[in-house]
Amino acid sequence: MESSLATYERRTGWPLTVAAVVFLVVYAWPILDPGISADLSRACSVANVTIWAMFAIDYVVRLGLATSKPRFVRAHIGDLLVLALPLLRPLRALRVVTAIARIDRASASLRVQILSYVIGAVVLLALVAAVAVLDAERGSAGANITSFSDALWWAAATITTVGYGDTFPTTAEGRLVAVALMIAGIALLGTITASLAAWFLEHVQTVEQASSESQAELAELTAEVRALRAQLSTNDRMGSSSPETTE
Amino acid sequence: MESSLATYERRTGWPLTVAAVVFLVVYAWPILDPGISADLSRACSVANVTIWAMFAIDYVVRLGLATSKPRFVRAHIGDLLVLALPLLRPLRALRVVTAIARIDRASASLRVQILSYVIGAVVLLALVAAVAVLDAERGSAGANITSFSDALWWAAATITTVGYGDTFPTTAEGRLVAVALMIAGIALLGTITASLAAWFLEHVQTVEQASSESQAELAELTAEVRALRAQLSTNDRMGSSSPETTE
Amino acid sequence: MESSLATYERRTGWPLTVAAVVFLVVYAWPILDPGISADLSRACSVANVTIWAMFAIDYVVRLGLATSKPRFVRAHIGDLLVLALPLLRPLRALRVVTAIARIDRASASLRVQILSYVIGAVVLLALVAAVAVLDAERGSAGANITSFSDALWWAAATITTVGYGDTFPTTAEGRLVAVALMIAGIALLGTITASLAAWFLEHVQTVEQASSESQAELAELTAEVRALRAQLSTNDRMGSSSPETTE
Amino acid sequence: MESSLATYERRTGWPLTVAAVVFLVVYAWPILDPGISADLSRACSVANVTIWAMFAIDYVVRLGLATSKPRFVRAHIGDLLVLALPLLRPLRALRVVTAIARIDRASASLRVQILSYVIGAVVLLALVAAVAVLDAERGSAGANITSFSDALWWAAATITTVGYGDTFPTTAEGRLVAVALMIAGIALLGTITASLAAWFLEHVQTVEQASSESQAELAELTAEVRALRAQLSTNDRMGSSSPETTE
Numbered sequence: 001m002e003s004s005l006a007t008y009e010r011r012t013g014w015p016l017t018v019a020a021v022v023f024l025v026v027y028a029w030p031i032l033d034p035g036i037s038a039d040l041s042r043a044c045s046v047a048n049v050t051i052w053a054m055f056a057i058d059y060v061v062r063l064g065l066a067t068s069k070p071r072f073v074r075a076h077i078g079d080l081l082v083l084a085l086p087l088l089r090p091l092r093a094l095r096v097v098t099a100i101a102r103i104d105r106a107s108a109s110l111r112v113q114i115l116s117y118v119i120g121a122v123v124l125l126a127l128v129a130a131v132a133v134l135d136a137e138r139g140s141a142g143a144n145i146t147s148f149s150d151a152l153w154w155a156a157a158t159i160t161t162v163g164y165g166d167t168f169p170t171t172a173e174g175r176l177v178a179v180a181l182m183i184a185g186i187a188l189l190g191t192i193t194a195s196l197a198a199w200f201l202e203h204v205q206t207v208e209q210a211s212s213e214s215q216a217e218l219a220e221l222t223a224e225v226r227a228l229r230a231q232l233s234t235n236d237r238m239g240s241s242s243p244e245t246t247e
Numbered sequence: 248m249e250s251s252l253a254t255y256e257r258r259t260g261w262p263l264t265v266a267a268v269v270f271l272v273v274y275a276w277p278i279l280d281p282g283i284s285a286d287l288s289r290a291c292s293v294a295n296v297t298i299w300a301m302f303a304i305d306y307v308v309r310l311g312l313a314t315s316k317p318r319f320v321r322a323h324i325g326d327l328l329v330l331a332l333p334l335l336r337p338l339r340a341l342r343v344v345t346a347i348a349r350i351d352r353a354s355a356s357l358r359v360q361i362l363s364y365v366i367g368a369v370v371l372l373a374l375v376a377a378v379a380v381l382d383a384e385r386g387s388a389g390a391n392i393t394s395f396s397d398a399l400w401w402a403a404a405t406i407t408t409v410g411y412g413d414t415f416p417t418t419a420e421g422r423l424v425a426v427a428l429m430i431a432g433i434a435l436l437g438t439i440t441a442s443l444a445a446w447f448l449e450h451v452q453t454v455e456q457a458s459s460e461s462q463a464e465l466a467e468l469t470a471e472v473r474a475l476r477a478q479l480s481t482n483d484r485m486g487s488s489s490p491e492t493t494e
Numbered sequence: 495m496e497s498s499l500a501t502y503e504r505r506t507g508w509p510l511t512v513a514a515v516v517f518l519v520v521y522a523w524p525i526l527d528p529g530i531s532a533d534l535s536r537a538c539s540v541a542n543v544t545i546w547a548m549f550a551i552d553y554v555v556r557l558g559l560a561t562s563k564p565r566f567v568r569a570h571i572g573d574l575l576v577l578a579l580p581l582l583r584p585l586r587a588l589r590v591v592t593a594i595a596r597i598d599r600a601s602a603s604l605r606v607q608i609l610s611y612v613i614g615a616v617v618l619l620a621l622v623a624a625v626a627v628l629d630a631e632r633g634s635a636g637a638n639i640t641s642f643s644d645a646l647w648w649a650a651a652t653i654t655t656v657g658y659g660d661t662f663p664t665t666a667e668g669r670l671v672a673v674a675l676m677i678a679g680i681a682l683l684g685t686i687t688a689s690l691a692a693w694f695l696e697h698v699q700t701v702e703q704a705s706s707e708s709q710a711e712l713a714e715l716t717a718e719v720r721a722l723r724a725q726l727s728t729n730d731r732m733g734s735s736s737p738e739t740t741e
Numbered sequence: 742m743e744s745s746l747a748t749y750e751r752r753t754g755w756p757l758t759v760a761a762v763v764f765l766v767v768y769a770w771p772i773l774d775p776g777i778s779a780d781l782s783r784a785c786s787v788a789n790v791t792i793w794a795m796f797a798i799d800y801v802v803r804l805g806l807a808t809s810k811p812r813f814v815r816a817h818i819g820d821l822l823v824l825a826l827p828l829l830r831p832l833r834a835l836r837v838v839t840a841i842a843r844i845d846r847a848s849a850s851l852r853v854q855i856l857s858y859v860i861g862a863v864v865l866l867a868l869v870a871a872v873a874v875l876d877a878e879r880g881s882a883g884a885n886i887t888s889f890s891d892a893l894w895w896a897a898a899t900i901t902t903v904g905y906g907d908t909f910p911t912t913a914e915g916r917l918v919a920v921a922l923m924i925a926g927i928a929l930l931g932t933i934t935a936s937l938a939a940w941f942l943e944h945v946q947t948v949e950q951a952s953s954e955s956q957a958e959l960a961e962l963t964a965e966v967r968a969l970r971a972q973l974s975t976n977d978r979m980g981s982s983s984p985e986t987t988e
Contacts, residue, residue, distance in 0.1 A: 157429070161656045166415045170660075182656050436930065447936065447939040475970050683930065683934070687934045
């Protein structure tokens with residue numbers, strides 16, 4: 001039977017994913033459109049805070065439904081950090097990737113699932129980081145990331161660890177965003193490589209592996225048993241009258 | 248029996264590969280040789296469009312011959328994108344690598360095949376990206392990639408994710424080419440590492456693996472069966488007159 | 495029974511870890527706080543030398559207790575280098591990571607232990623490298639790393655191999671620190687990727703592997719033995735009067 | 742019996758390795774010491790050409806001794822390139838690494854051997870590349886690599902793919918050296934990661950692997966055979982007088 005926590009999470013899954021998408025819009029819009037009207041900007045702020053409150057209430061309800069409170073807190077430490085630290089708030093958008101990943105869970109292998117989740121998360125993270133770094137840098141004097149196009153270009157060069165150095169954050173907040181993106185880049189590269197390695201090994205090794213030694217020994221054993229059986233048959237046919245040894 | 252699609256693909260394989268090589272020449276020539284005559288430049292454009300049409304017709308014919316239309320479209324989404332998006336058109340040259348890879352398919356292992364395909368594709372992609380970025384950057388004011396030698400140098404620093412930053416694209420189109428090259432670089436690194444890991448594991452682990460536990464158990468079992476057989480032989484020799492137990 | 499070296503190491507473990515933490519403080523403080531009073535600065539120097547002496551005595555005692563002197567020297571070559579080379583002295587702080595890693599040794603798997611040790615070591619190394627590079631660069635003319643915030647930003651860009659090039663060491667000592675950090679970055683990336691690959695393979699392959707060939711052969715063998723046993727039972731029931739073969 | 746080629750290679754092994762070390766000295770000295778006397782510089786040139794001739798003769802002799810000429814050429818294509826292309830001549834120094842790697846071949850595992858060879862080759866390649874890039878850049882106007890210390894710093898930043906961009910080659914020859922170093926860096930990273938992954942899998946998986954399925958089946962089979970043997974013993978004790986089935 002499903003626990004009450006699982007029931008709650010299944011029912012609130014889609015509404016909260018929609019809230020995460022709305023959050024992405026109301027977070028990015030005021031940053032990307034400097035000519036936004038004051039009213040719309042205020043509406044975005046209100047929506048932003050409302051969605052934050054929704055996720056906070058969701059966390060409290062789930063904590064209340066969890067059978068082991070300390071284990072829930074430890075298992076969902078990320079949720080708590082995203083709620084508590086304003087800088088991590090954009091990471092809420094990653095919920096969208098989780099939702100998409102859940103759709104085709106049935107069909108794909110574990111490795112493909114993880115790979116598509118990581119790629120999805122990395123693309124979304126690059127987009128969110130571009131918005132966040134633009135927000136941090138635009139006001140700063142001497143900044144070299146001043147348009148969304150620059151910010152996207154910087155995000156691509158950072159997450160692939162190329163780092164030309166033609167664009168880079170100069171503010172403390174921008175640099176924090178950059179460090180998060182660098183770590184995501186390493187995770188991306190690691191996951192792609194590991195997936196490829198696992199794929200190679202599955203398709204190449206599975207066939208060859210069990211073969212060599214263990215197969216030889218099994219063949220020897222099977223021959224032994226087959227000989228034993230033939231011997232028994234012979235003995236049966238002969239009766240116990242003429243005890244000839246076949247060996 | 249071969250399907251009509253397979254027959255068609257086998258017959259059109261070499262002509263289309265030759266077309267891809269010709270495409271590479273007529274695509275790169277007008278970019279690399281600024282002093283090209285107007286007539287030759289026009290001839291290259293015509294050849295370029297003609298080859299595009301050839302590949303478009305090829306796609307339509309293959310779609311017509313495919314038993315399952317939707318599955319064909321899904322499996323060949325790359326072909327469709329290369330046809331539809333002008334920016335991806337240079338990727339048609341990758342067909343050359345596929346053709347080369349097909350030649351020695353018989354002899355090499357799967358891992359070597361993939362590795363040689365990836366390295367071939369990466370080298371060709373770097374060349375094509377160098378041509379494409381030079382095309383995009385040369386006209387732009389403040390660009391630092393102004394010769395093919397600069398473009399090749401930039402491509403090498405990008406695909407290996409070194410990214411000195413002495414040369415980098417400044418136009419939107421050049422930056423898109425760069426992002427494609429960065430992704431190719433990550434794929435290159437991942438494939439090389441994964442191939443090495445698979446090679447290590449095959450050559451080292453195969454020998455050691457089956458050994459430890461399972462081998463001990465098999466030895467025990469074989470000893471058991473051998474003892475059983477010896478016992479049966481003894482019994483046979485003795486007849487059923489003096490029932491001595493050997494245990 | 496525990497050797498006297500093991501007893502000594504168990505007893506001095508925590509005091510030396512505390513000494514390593516104190517070392518971190520007295521090493522970093524005078525560098526990070528330029529307005530430090532002369533008295534405090536002198537106290538830090540004295541503490542620094544005292545801790546160095548403690549570790550030197552510890553090394554000599556352990557060498558004395560070791561059963562095989564040459565093997566001990568070879569196995570603890572790192573300890574000797576950290577004692578002898580002033581530039582490597584900050585690496586003493588890595589002892590803290592070893593101590594933390596030892597705490598949850600019981601619960602975690604080998605892979606998780608190594609991964610958490612490497613991540614811990616990399617974070618600590620980045621911090622120590624930031625302090626060391628700031629110490630080396632601040633006095634130099636034309637240096638671009640002049641604050642601890644710059645130094646941390648430089649360390650992050652270096653250890654992830656992004657390397658924007660907006661901040662970089664210009665002195666010989668700073669460059670040596672940088673090379674150590676680059677190597678740590680490669681080790682970090684390698685360990686993360688390898689851990690992921692091992693995790694993929696364990697969770698995916700374990701189930702599939704033994705299956706295919708070896709399983710089929712075992713099934714065949716088991717059927718063979720089962721048939722043999724049935725035959726023997728039949729023979730026993732019949733006595734040796736009517737020698738019918740069951741085959 | 743040893744082939745005459747193998748005998749020749751065993752006998753010329755050490756002399757040629759010494760020649761490679763001498764080559765390293767006479768190659769690097771005139772570049773690193775600009776105040777070298779004209780006589781010494783000329784002596785170095787003569788030694789350089791002499792060593793080149795030694796290796797050329799060695800190649801011809803080995804080709805003469807080889808049983809299959811075409812296979813020898815294919816297997817030693819690298820030797821031919823190092824002889825023919827002046828730019829690749831410094832790679833002759835890699836012979837030193839091969840010689841060192843051969844010393845402890847007996848004791849170490851295949852993985853450790855490859856890893857130590859790659860690390861040795863990478864360190865030597867970085868040194869040689871630093872000398873080569875200094876040679877190429879020093880004469881060039883607008884170059885930023887003007888001392889051996891700069892060249893070493895550039896080599897470290899390149900081979901680890903950090904690429905700050907404070908130092909980079911500006912000449913065509915220097916850029917070719919850089920591309921070789923970038924590729925070596927990717928090979929380094931790949932080999933380290935693959936070695937770690939193989940190590941993880943060996944130490945973690947070996948124990949767990951054979952266990953699950955195949956172990957259960959073997960236990961079942963062993964129980965089956967043990968029961969069979971017990972049954973036979975019972976039958977023997979009873980004689981064939983009272984045919985009781987134990988099942």
